[in-house]
Amino acid sequence: MEHGSAAVASSNIPQSTDILVVLRTFAGEGVVELDDNPPVKLAPATLLITEQHRLRTCRSRGSSWQYCWFEFAREGRIVEMPWNIALSVLPLSWEAETITRMISYLAQPDIFAHAAASALFAGLMHEWAIQVHEQPHRLRGLVFHAISLMQIDLAQPLCVESLAHTCGVSARWLRQAFTEVMGCSPKAYHTDLRLYQAIAALRMGRDTVAAIAQRAGYASPFYFSRAFKAKFGHCPSQCLRSHP
Numbered sequence: 001m002e003h004g005s006a007a008v009a010s011s012n013i014p015q016s017t018d019i020l021v022v023l024r025t026f027a028g029e030g031v032v033e034l035d036d037n038p039p040v041k042l043a044p045a046t047l048l049i050t051e052q053h054r055l056r057t058c059r060s061r062g063s064s065w066q067y068c069w070f071e072f073a074r075e076g077r078i079v080e081m082p083w084n085i086a087l088s089v090l091p092l093s094w095e096a097e098t099i100t101r102m103i104s105y106l107a108q109p110d111i112f113a114h115a116a117a118s119a120l121f122a123g124l125m126h127e128w129a130i131q132v133h134e135q136p137h138r139l140r141g142l143v144f145h146a147i148s149l150m151q152i153d154l155a156q157p158l159c160v161e162s163l164a165h166t167c168g169v170s171a172r173w174l175r176q177a178f179t180e181v182m183g184c185s186p187k188a189y190h191t192d193l194r195l196y197q198a199i200a201a202l203r204m205g206r207d208t209v210a211a212i213a214q215r216a217g218y219a220s221p222f223y224f225s226r227a228f229k230a231k232f233g234h235c236p237s238q239c240l241r242s243h244p
Contacts, residue, residue: 202239
């Protein structure tokens with residue numbers, strides 16, 4: 001991910017067929033040239049999604065261009081939004097803080113910090129998609145605020161009552177909001193966050209199952225393995241064996 005302000009300049013883009021790019025403009029204007037497409041002009045509060053191998057050059061229009069550049073592998077389910085056109089997406093109240101946290105996480109050598117950055121990016125993509133598809137949801141702000149609080153320290157046990165108090169609502173209301181927006185309870189979502197961060201760490205193959213279990217908030221490797229197998233259908237050790 002790049003984050004910065006570009007003066008009047010242009011750059012050539014390295015090609016990859018497996019990478020998607022999201023370019024978010026905050027201020028100023030930019031121009032991106034794509035294969036088989038007219039140049040895309042990016043005004044403030046716009047978003048561009050494209051395949052990296054289609055990118056040719058990008059440059060600012062005028063004195064400066066303030067933007068964020070995200071790259072991610074084309075794996076799993078991708079939020080559905082139009083590609084190769086400028087999308088109008090208003091800034092979110094928590095967007096700048098979230099991007100700052102992502103940059104901080106990515107600067108750390110810790111695998112779990114990188115997984116947390118990925119989770120925050122997924123939340124951003126989801127919120128941007130809601131704007132693009134004009135599907136406002138009255139509870140989504142509450143739920144995503146609660147998720148951002150969960151992600152501060154996933155190793156700590158989740159107390160729904162304390163989380164709800166911090167969010168300014170009752171525990172019952174928070175549970176109802178999660179069920180409506182995410183289709184599960186806060187505790188179930190918290191468990192999923194832990195396990196997805198754990199499987200990312202396991203695939204890196206740099207630590208033991210016991211160490212990763214502890215960092216994911218499981219005091220016992222046995223309970224971690226049981227929860228992991230219930231979620232993914234296989235034992236954590238299989239990830240280590242398949243990713244030497």
